[in-house]
Amino acid sequence: xxxxxxxxxYNEMEKVGGKMVDFFGWALPIHFGSILAEHKIVRExxxxxxxxxxxxxxVEGKDAYKFIQLINTNNVKNEAGRGAYSHIPNDNGGxxxxxxxxxxxxxxxLIIVNASTxxxxxxxxxxxxxxxxxxxxxxxxxxxxxxxxxxxxxQIIEKLEPKALEIKRFGILAxxxxxxxxxxxxxxxxxxxxxxxxxxxxxxxxxxxxxxxxGSKPCGLGARDILRLEAGYLLYxxxxxxxHSPIEAGYGWVVKLKNDREYPSKEIFAKQKAxxxxxxxxxxxxxxxxxxxxxxxxxxxxVVGKLTSGVFSPLFKGIGVGYIPTDLPEDAEFEINFxxxxxxxxxTKIPFYNNKV
Amino acid sequence: xYKAEECKxxxxxxxxxxxxxxxxxxxxxxxQKEISDIVxxxxxxxxxxxxxxxxxxxxxxxxxxSDFYAPVSGEVVEVNEAVKSEPSLTNQExxxxxxxxxxxxxxxxxxxxxxxxxxxxxxx
Numbered sequence: 001x002x003x004x005x006x007x008x009x010y011n012e013m014e015k016v017g018g019k020m021v022d023f024f025g026w027a028l029p030i031h032f033g034s035i036l037a038e039h040k041i042v043r044e045x046x047x048x049x050x051x052x053x054x055x056x057x058x059v060e061g062k063d064a065y066k067f068i069q070l071i072n073t074n075n076v077k078n079e080a081g082r083g084a085y086s087h088i089p090n091d092n093g094g095x096x097x098x099x100x101x102x103x104x105x106x107x108x109x110l111i112i113v114n115a116s117t118x119x120x121x122x123x124x125x126x127x128x129x130x131x132x133x134x135x136x137x138x139x140x141x142x143x144x145x146x147x148x149x150x151x152x153x154x155q156i157i158e159k160l161e162p163k164a165l166e167i168k169r170f171g172i173l174a175x176x177x178x179x180x181x182x183x184x185x186x187x188x189x190x191x192x193x194x195x196x197x198x199x200x201x202x203x204x205x206x207x208x209x210x211x212x213x214x215g216s217k218p219c220g221l222g223a224r225d226i227l228r229l230e231a232g233y234l235l236y237x238x239x240x241x242x243x244h245s246p247i248e249a250g251y252g253w254v255v256k257l258k259n260d261r262e263y264p265s266k267e268i269f270a271k272q273k274a275x276x277x278x279x280x281x282x283x284x285x286x287x288x289x290x291x292x293x294x295x296x297x298x299x300x301x302x303v304v305g306k307l308t309s310g311v312f313s314p315l316f317k318g319i320g321v322g323y324i325p326t327d328l329p330e331d332a333e334f335e336i337n338f339x340x341x342x343x344x345x346x347x348t349k350i351p352f353y354n355n356k357v
Numbered sequence: 358x359y360k361a362e363e364c365k366x367x368x369x370x371x372x373x374x375x376x377x378x379x380x381x382x383x384x385x386x387x388x389q390k391e392i393s394d395i396v397x398x399x400x401x402x403x404x405x406x407x408x409x410x411x412x413x414x415x416x417x418x419x420x421x422x423s424d425f426y427a428p429v430s431g432e433v434v435e436v437n438e439a440v441k442s443e444p445s446l447t448n449q450e451x452x453x454x455x456x457x458x459x460x461x462x463x464x465x466x467x468x469x470x471x472x473x474x475x476x477x478x479x480x481x
Contacts, residue, residue, distance in 0.1 A: 341415070
């Protein structure tokens with residue numbers, strides 16, 4: 001753990017049994033005792049996750065909204081307090097990152113980016129900002145971030161900030177928490193209702209304690225991966241990357257074409273939407289073992305793809321997603337190669353789990 | 358129960374409890390804690406000949422898949438069906454309800470190659 005980045009909550013998490021692992025260069029807990037128990041807590045009560053590895057990039061200036069429209073496939077409202085999940089496309093029909101854009105004011109936006117893509121994003125943003133009146137600052141190092149997730153999350157966050165209840169899905173509230181400028185967003189990566197709080201490192205341990213004392217349980221990356229895959233959320237670097245398009249990933253809904261703004265690869269995406277794609281990210285329920293990323297997907301004995309994500313889901317047993325050709329028969333039967341044996345795979349719609357948040 | 362103190366151990370974390378010429382096998386309590394939530398166990402068929410040190414079963418937890426090596430050689434005479442349908446039994450009771458299968462020993466002298474409880478504990 002010595003060469004890894006540590007979040008402001010490292011010691012707090014170790015104290016309550018966090019089993020730390022290397023996650024893209026960050027020391028983060030894989031679990032606090034049981035991945036399955038933590039999964040259940042989030043589906044039924046409330047769990048908290050340290051997501052301080054996520055990045056915060058601010059965009060400010062007269063052309064801030066113009067810039068936002070230039071880099072995103074999805075429409076983002078220029079209305080303080082609103083936000084939108086979106087993809088950042090490259091010039092070749094691939095995805096640089098999947099992000100959430102928040103409007104803080106007419107001329108100021110906050111983009112939440114993935115940990116592993118931060119530097120690449122920052123570079124791309126600066127390139128795209130050429131000639132525009134915007135200042136782009138990567139403040140990822142200055143913030144801690146906590147995800148508070150589950151059916152009981154809102155009643156717990158209410159005790160910290162009553163106004164949090166008024167935040168719309170994908171909305172943001174700028175507020176003070178323990179006397180420090182902070183943000184609360186109605187977002188998450190679990191498929192449950194809840195918030196994420198973006199806070200300075202100085203108050204992070206105090207806020208962590210507050211959530212624990214008010215009935216939430218610490219949860220790790222293991223549970224987070226099951227929860228997000230059940231909910232059909234993509235993991236950048238696994239399910240999507242610089243070479244797959246949002247349409248291939250089944251996220252055509254984040255690619256908005258009916259507008260007069262230009263963004264990279266818009267024409268490629270329009271063509272893909274009109275003519276279809278050759279491969280598509282497909283969901284599978286797998287029996288006979290636990291599917292893992294990298295497992296081969298077979299049809300008629302031939303390898304037609306590989307799982308990009310796979311987990312044991314307490315709700316569905318084995319679940320996984322992977323890119324397969326779109327020209328296979330609708331009722332095709334698939335097999336998964338676990339490495340040392342085979343299992344059956346049933347094609348299923350994504351998301352596997354939908355709690356309508 | 359197959360008391361941990363009365364069992365012998367392979368370095369790869371399998372335990373063996375011997376009663377006459379029948380050896381009951383499973384994974385150690387230490388191993389079940391390390392791999393955490395067990396969600397899938399594949400066991401050999403009754404009648405199969407297993408060989409000491411060779412793969413005989415697969416244990417999958419939420420985190421990873423691990424091979425289970427037969428600690429002794431012989432014929433599989435009983436398989437724990439309960440653990441196949443409820444793999445978490447091994448987390449609850451690695452030395453009891455969560456055992457894997459039973460072997461009719463074909464080379465009892467192999468038991469001498471295994472570790473005692475104290476030696477196994479010291480090796481962790």
